[in-house]
Amino acid sequence: MGTVITIDVRDEDLPEPAMDAVFAWFHDVDATFSTFRTDSEISRLARGELREHRCSPDMREVLALCEEVRRRSDGSFDIRRGGGIDPLGLVKGWSVERASAMLETAGARNFFINAGGDIVVRGRPEPDRMWRLGIRHPEEADRVAAVLAVRDVAIATSGTYERGEHIVDPRTASPPSGLLSMTVVGPSLTYADAYSTAAFVMGERGAAWVAGIDGYDALAITSRRRTVWTPGLEEMMVRDQPGFRGDDRTR
């Protein structure tokens, strides 16, 4: 199982070592957080070979962030369900956010990073237009359900379609019902990633939950095939798209 990460930098003169450093960073994240690697720090922690206070600073930071979101979501986001520890629902966004900061430090101003649908965008693709972001239609792989025009924002989508039904409600141990996909837009990809997982688990009330968090908005596609979005996304919505199917919204 793999996640594809795409980095597209539109600035001139980005030093090549900056890109090398980003590669090295994702290597490090994989070595530390992959639950598919028995020698990773997260696997050693899950087996009880390592105590949390002995973990690396990155691991402790991620665990603290996961705990924060668990409490804020009333348990809808919980990395310790089933006895294991799997922070993937947050660590992907967290690692991309860190990579984005590395690129900005190196001088990049116009770029995006997309790790399996978890996206940071900065600046513009061309001077006269904004990035156009498609939200994949959850049932028709060759269509988009909505298009947003965005800059300087983070976007994360959770759903059951991309890797099978990989999200379960930690409180019921079964896949959530009510939604086909949940996209969260906001300033931090770390939180947008975790919130999209939590809100997806919450089902139809998930969008309203996200809207109650300062700075974050949501676009949900319901099992009844309606696209629902919170008011903060209104100005980003591109309506002249062939894929546009929105017909409902929450207020």
Added chain:
Amino acid sequence: MPIRAAVTIAATVLGLVLLVSFRTPPPSSVAGVALLPARSTPSPSSTSPAVTPSGAPPSGGRTPAATASPSATGLKDGSFTGKDFPNFYGDVQVQVIVSGGRITDVKALQYPTDRPQSAYISSVAIPYLHDEVLKAQSAQIDIISGATFTSDSYAQSLQSALARA
């Protein structure tokens, strides 16, 4: 002309690590999937001898949804082969199948296999690229949230194939 670094990694949390290209694009190059909408106004390069429609009919089992309209996309039905484009790991050449005016399949005729790393990258990347094309054709978009993958050489070969469609 801005330098663009398009880099792709398939990572195990994340996955394994994979990089496809890091280069300066030719002047005509745009972001991978954003190239597709240009198909409705084929460029003069459609006469390029390197772009050779095979004339093969679209495969019968891949008829797209009835909503497809040839006039809406400007694509001719058939099978079209793109030029091969090099990237850091080797050459990529693709063939597109158009049926009912929609792209119904993309085949990688040539992709890097000469080194173990290249072969691994191809095994991971090509299926993603295939999915990406099918997803992206309906709108002019730079990025897809859900899953995405961009490779310049793949996109360029695809574009040259679509110039004939």
